[in-house]
Amino acid sequence: MKKTVFIFSALIVALLILFQISKYSYVNGDVAIETIISVIAVVFLGIGLYVNKSNSKKHIPRNNNIIDQNKISALGISKREYEVLLEIAKGFSNKEIGEKLFVTESTVKTHVSNILLKLEAKRRTQAIQKAKELQIIPS
Amino acid sequence: MKKTVFIFSALIVALLILFQISKYSYVNGDVAIETIISVIAVVFLGIGLYVNKSNSKKHIPRNNNIIDQNKISALGISKREYEVLLEIAKGFSNKEIGEKLFVTESTVKTHVSNILLKLEAKRRTQAIQKAKELQIIPS
DNA sequence: AGTTAATTGGTACTTTAGTATGACTCCCAA
DNA sequence: TTGGGAGTCATACTAAAGTACCAATTAACT
Numbered sequence: 001m002k003k004t005v006f007i008f009s010a011l012i013v014a015l016l017i018l019f020q021i022s023k024y025s026y027v028n029g030d031v032a033i034e035t036i037i038s039v040i041a042v043v044f045l046g047i048g049l050y051v052n053k054s055n056s057k058k059h060i061p062r063n064n065n066i067i068d069q070n071k072i073s074a075l076g077i078s079k080r081e082y083e084v085l086l087e088i089a090k091g092f093s094n095k096e097i098g099e100k101l102f103v104t105e106s107t108v109k110t111h112v113s114n115i116l117l118k119l120e121a122k123r124r125t126q127a128i129q130k131a132k133e134l135q136i137i138p139s
Numbered sequence: 140m141k142k143t144v145f146i147f148s149a150l151i152v153a154l155l156i157l158f159q160i161s162k163y164s165y166v167n168g169d170v171a172i173e174t175i176i177s178v179i180a181v182v183f184l185g186i187g188l189y190v191n192k193s194n195s196k197k198h199i200p201r202n203n204n205i206i207d208q209n210k211i212s213a214l215g216i217s218k219r220e221y222e223v224l225l226e227i228a229k230g231f232s233n234k235e236i237g238e239k240l241f242v243t244e245s246t247v248k249t250h251v252s253n254i255l256l257k258l259e260a261k262r263r264t265q266a267i268q269k270a271k272e273l274q275i276i277p278s
Numbered sequence: 279a280g281t282t283a284a285t286t287g288g289t290a291c292t293t294t295a296g297t298a299t300g301a302c303t304c305c306c307a308a
Numbered sequence: 309t310t311g312g313g314a315g316t317c318a319t320a321c322t323a324a325a326g327t328a329c330c331a332a333t334t335a336a337c338t
Contacts, residue, residue: 044180048187091265107286125264126230139278245317
């Protein structure tokens with residue numbers, strides 16, 4: 001909200017400055033009224049575009065690719081377990097995950113079991129669903 | 140792109156109209172220069188806001204909750220198979236899905252096998268992943 | 279130095295998941 | 309009316325997934 005206050009302040013200041021400049025210039029006959037109006041028009045068109053852009057940017061990140069790191073550690077999920085979780089969500093088997101992470105299938109199974117406990121899931125598919133709900137993996 | 144052309148045309152027309160109005164009003168001494176400038180400023184501020192809004196709206200629909208019905212039928216996935224697919228994505232076991240849809244686990248297995256064939260997946264987790272990529276199930 | 283958590287790996291076992299095949303019913307379009 | 313797709317179910321099998329315990333190593337912390 002600080003930004004909004006700043007923008008409107010700048011807007012008012014700009015308005016006053018332009019008033020004075022245009023008055024002064026006109027009185028002296030230096031500048032044509034068309035020029036003054038054009039400058040005003042362009043400036044405020046630009047302000048309108050800028051304000052709208054900075055507002056619309058806030059609405060774009062509706063997709064939750066923002067991973068909640070706090071929840072991961074709150075659940076006690078370790079670095080390695082998390083890596084396994086990501087591979088599970090991609091649809092890989094335990095064997096494939098083992099090959100990817102350079103560990104045996106046995107190790108992967110251990111990690112998976114721990115993940116299921118920590119996410120309170122009965123199956124890996126349920127773990128995927130819960131992890132996405134908790135926003136700890138990208139959807 | 141038609142909209143953009145329209146907007147810029149309207150912009151130019153508005154500019155010309157304002158030129159004439161301001162000239163005429165000033166010559167007659169009816170209106171103060173401050174008023175003219177204020178009107179110009181407000182009008183172009185409004186234009187700036189409007190143009191960017193209609194542009195940014197096009198970028199918003201990045202979320203894909205829109206299910207592609209055409210792809211489902213293109214893949215030859217039947218109504219019942221699709222129902223099973225949705226339950227798989229929710230993390231249910233074959234037995235649980237059977238209870239939900241009032242069929243035996245055996246029937247669910249048949250459906251699952253067909254789904255895996257049609258989605259070219261080796262596992263149900265991979266089927267979930269592919270289905271989400273194809274936007275045939277909500278993410 | 280001792281403790282703890284994380285990572286790794288193994289064995290043995292149970293439970294799901296998935297495949298293959300066959301069969302029955304229902305309904306719809308040719 | 310008949311062929312085919314969709315849906316249902318069963319059996320028998322193989323393949324993954326998951327559980328339970330145990331154990332060794334390493335890095336970090338006290």
